[in-house]
Amino acid sequence: MAVLASWVWVLAGCFCAAVAEVSDSSDPYPPLWEDSPEQLSDYMMEDGNYIINPWVYTDRMGMYRILLEETAMYFAKYGPENEQNLLWGLPLQFGWQYQSGRLADPTGMTDCGNELNESLCVSVDSWWADINYYLSVIPFLAAVDSGITGISPNQITILPPPKDQMRFCYNVSDCQSAVPGTMNRWRDFFQYMQLNSSDFDGLLNYLWEAHASSLDYPTSAFGDRYNFYSEKEANFEENWAIAVNYLAAARLPTTQNRTYSFQRGLPPRVLVDTDIAPFIPDFTPLQNEVLVSLKLLGDTDRNSGSLSLTLWENLMSTKLARTLFLKAFEEFLATSS
Template sequence: MSSVHPPELADLDLYAVWVSAAELTDRFDPFRFEHRMAAYRQLIEATNAGGLFGADNRDNPLWAWTFQLQWQCRTGRLGATAHADGAIDPDSPWAYGNYTLSVVPWLGAERAGVVAPLEIADAPATARFRYVRGGVVPDELAPSVEQWQRYFAMVEDTPATTDFEPLRIALWKAHKTCLDVVVTTIADIDPAPYAPLELTFLRGWCRMVDYLGAAAWRTDFGFMTEHGLDVLPEILLEQRSDMRRLPDSVRRNVANVLRLATTSPRRHALNLGLWRRIMRTRAARDEVLTLLDAVFDPRRDNAAARRRVIGHLLRP
């Protein structure tokens, strides 16, 4: 397996697990942290066989998934012991969400011929979520496998380019089909052993991802390391007072995510529809950082950006 990666990776906490991730050869056990990371590493490297995403693979849009997995493990969201022993709790809502975004893409890549088929290990015990069992994909996840297959097939058919937005659009479409299943699945579950606030945060994060997907948000290495790190809480959220322990920028982001989670379905659908209209042009998507800040954190110093939001919304 190739080890090509952006040189800046060595400066991140992701580096240690990245370089130690052994290649999956016979079996993919998604209830082991190191296996999920190894799967991402193989997908990132397999999709750059022709150098599509640069000599050091920095433009590969799958990098964001590695950072998310590392954050979830580091902060205890994959289970109480995952950071220490690598065991992922099949009953953890965050772990289930990441399962749909690791195993399902892997299966899509298999069908597209990007990676070799592997045995997918069953959950180690009876679990409250539905997983691939005996090689059979749950019905609710089967359409997502097809969407990921389309994404990986598109990567294989893409010639050398400097415009990766069409690939990002396809990737976010596949990503959303997974999270739609997650949102439905966790709608009425008992949050224990996690606090209700933590589950609310997960629901809100799924909704926030709808906004990112509508903007074809960049998920390559450079963009993520500049704009996508240090924006999520490094602690589990037990109660609202925990937010006082967070850095200002993280606290504002968490507050926005929690606000999204508690917005009524009808209002959320309306707001998201308006956002999608705003993001329908390349010009708007190119300034998504500024416009997203203006929508979610209106202040005196971003009044001009809010006026541009209205301009994009009203544009014929």
């Protein structure tokens, strides 16, 4: 428990240091946000259907942009300019993956994501891209099915990747069969959002339940993708997936500025075998420290058989505990500014 506590406070420091670094940022948006579809009519249409290719960066980012637009009214009471929308964590995370080269073909067998004319290509061989598919297409289809977009799910056509087509689902009925728990949790989130009685804490709870559920299937199904990366990057991928469960238990608010700020602590490129944190020379001290913290958490989780997660979930089971944890972020920020 002492090891777990040390990770929590280190991560709190990393988070708040990152916030302090970019608090004056005037452009907290993912790359190519303005070049991505803002409404469904921006996608190509065929036989009355909107055609979305999630293996093109801007097409997948467009699904997020539409979700942010369509749900803005439900978050207006929590703050101006849609900044408090909890869905911001998804496109910002996807944008970091793109910017850091993690959506490109890790095998080097194709130019996907690696050449200028293929810069928008999202590789099906990318572990990050495959995991993100279940955090982009699934929420989008669940939102459509929940009536958020005002169109029928039958009007959406999701295109498959060039290979491994059977490892993904492409419409509401198929995804409901493939990952029913995940579809249900995202649908619950969007349905709760539309209730007059919904509140911010409730939205956080539903969001993190859906987010964590989205990782259940792909993290087990795409374990073979680790073979395409260096040992350091593969270990980081495993640790990142583990960390999400701890963040979910704490229900960290994934608002725009918080998420954008936090990502300043994430590695800006794919890790190679010679990278040894906290001594990676082209990474900032913060980025080095975050890698060390994530490794500590991952090792603790694996060595304890996830008992550490159970203890953390019990600790974070009350609103008071979560409030105190979030307050620690704010106090650290106040002393760092």
